[in-house]
Amino acid sequence: MSIRKTLAASAVAVSVLGATVAMATPASALSWSCKTSSKSIDDAGYNGPWADNWDFKIKVCAARSGGYGYGKATISWDAPPYYSGVTTTFDAAQLRLVLVRPDSAATVKTATYDIQYKLEHSNSSGNGSWTTPTIKFKTGKRVYADTTLRLDWNSDGKGYRNYGFTGSPSV
Secondary structure (H helix, E strand, O other), X not given: OOHHHHHHHHHHHHHHHHHHHHHOOOHHHOOOEEEEEEEEEEXXXXXXXXXXXXXXXXXXXXXXXXXXXXXXXXXXXXXXXXHOOOXXXXXXXXXXXEEEEOOOOEEEEEEEEEOHHHHHOOOOOOEEEEEOOOEEEEOOOOOEEEEEEEEEEOOOOOOOEEEEOOOOOOO
């Protein structure tokens, strides 16, 4: 093959590669549709005289681009300060993030994150926050993201209690 043909073939390959890279959309560049909701949740494993409610806020977001649906969530909490560093509050704690197709109400992607350590190691004021990794599912249809906070309070004998939060608008 001549040098001219080799250079031309290389230029075409670089152009195709550039077009492929230009079409890929990183999750941070997506146009997110988000909804925030909050709940005050009583520590079911404590019945003493001190305040024991945890105030949770979850911002759940969905996006769609290039045939894919995306979801992510940020959870923040405000617990009484004396809970900070107490590792006996929960037997387990999880945040479940799902992508749902609103046309069929079918869950198409689920991710469950262990957040017990994060909750039990809040800052000295009892506060903290954490953002999930972005989840992704190939779909040509609309999606929305939804979350469930799953808390297994220590010493209540009930296992996981599920707390639903408002999902994102459909995108």
